[in-house]
Amino acid sequence: MEYFESVFLCSNLGSEYIIFSVSRVPVADYWSNTTLGRWNKAVLRGVSAKIRSRPQTLAIIGVSLNVFFYVMTYFSDPGIITKENYKKAMELYEYDNVLYFPRYCKVCEITCPPRSYHCNMCNHCIMGYDHHCILTHKCIGIRNERYLYGFCLTFIMICFMGFSFNFATMMKFATNEGFPPSYYYDSETKHFNISKGFYVTMGVFSKHPSEWILNFILLFGVPVGGIFIIFQSYLHLAGITTYEHYRRVKLRNDVKEKRVYFVIPPEGSGKKKFVTTIDPNKPDENMPIDDDCKKVLVNYADQIPFAYDAGYLKNVKKVAFPPF
Secondary structure, eight states: OOOEEEEEEEEEETTTTEEEEEEEEEEEHHHHSSHHHHHHHHHHHOOOOOOHHHHHHHHHHHHHHHHHHHHHHHHHHBBBBOOTTHHHHHHHHHOOSSOOOOOETTTTTTOOOOTTTEETTTTTEEETOOOEETTTTEEETTTTTTHHHHHHHHHHHHHHHHHHHHHHHHHHHHHTTTHHHHHHHTTTTTTTTTHHHHHHHHHHHHHHHHHHHHHHHHHHHHHHHHHHHHHHHHHHHOOOOOOHHHHHHHHHHHTTTTTTEEEEEEEEEEEEEEEEEEEEEEGGSSSOOOOTEEEEEEEOOGGGGTOOOOOOHHHHHHSSSSOO
């Protein structure tokens, strides 16, 4: 007698998904030999094969995307300012006279545009300079910061997937040794037996230490990448770079120490108001101020707004589609 089984997906163990039977109903021979019967069997076999290949497919997609974003981060121009694109860089932003002032770069032989910074390691002025990445040994700027974000996002994804698949594989090892999940976990009372769970864990570790070490590495990668993604998401939404963020943090500390001033030129002089830090202990490093300018102490950091915040949507758009 042949049987027709209705099935449902229960869980995955390692790289294979387990199909459990819900009902086993006897079917007449003539039914199984009909077109409809053969079609049902073929569909079930096809669905089962697709389900088993899903973890491998996700892994291939995740790793491929991660490699793609890394390669793009490494080989993309971060926003190097040259004499050819210098004019366009100067037209993007205005000097805020807080973080950026007109200054001449002797190495690149140009006046540094607003929101640019000369990286001593790359030896170039970078537009929208964020930081110098140690993973790629390349600058992160206005043109490749989106790729670094994608790299970190896919890194978290493959770490989480790898941890999940590897953990399921270790559960399969324990089940094969005679310790299924029902041994240490009661599904009816939702009670987890810690002592039995620890016993099974140590047993699997003693026989398969490499899987445990891999899991710890993968699990460690999730919070590390997550912290970076959260921080970068905040910066992208605020329209600020890492370099500008830490410059403003330093500015806030100087405000608390009563060393930051508004410098207001006399009316009709054609000069703009700017912000400067005056350190009495380092007079040689202070910006020269004309005698006819008025100095006003900055009492709160909020008195100095960030000039390049264009709103959440426009800030994110500039990251995804850089204007330079």
